[in-house]
Amino acid sequence: MTPDPDKHDTGAQPDLQHLDAAVSHVNEMVSSGNIAVSAARGILYSLIETLGALVGDPDLPEHARSGYEGLLETARELRVKLDR
Template identity: 65%
Template sequence: MTTDNRPDDGEHKLENLEAAVDHLHKSIESQSIAVGAAKGILFSLIETLGALIGDPDLPEHARSGYEALRDKASELRGGLDRH
């Protein structure tokens, strides 16, 4: 019998979304992205995370991960709103 050691699909999605938020954060810090573009991307990420969090079939441990990432993205957007 073979055991599958790959992360489940939900964990993989969370990792990809976290990588996107981290990449966006680095791009903002290095000023390699326009503020308006960053705000638009963050809006989309926050909306996507909100939709995932609202899924009633989402396990609680995954929900908390998505919520933490949504908070991180919201804080980043809050910093941009001051520009």
């Protein structure tokens, strides 16, 4: 049986690949000029807050934490790039 992508387990951690895709998409949209900088900042703010909460979760396994920390650093670097 394959998992139904439309059903989400409310207790599960968000998939790192989806969060990575979100950060990458914002970066691509900013680079191409297809999104307002203020909108990109708002999206990044939400992503950074979400990633920060995940990294701070004491129940998060260490191997997962390192992936979220790396993505959090990438999102922060993109935010600094937008602030220039």
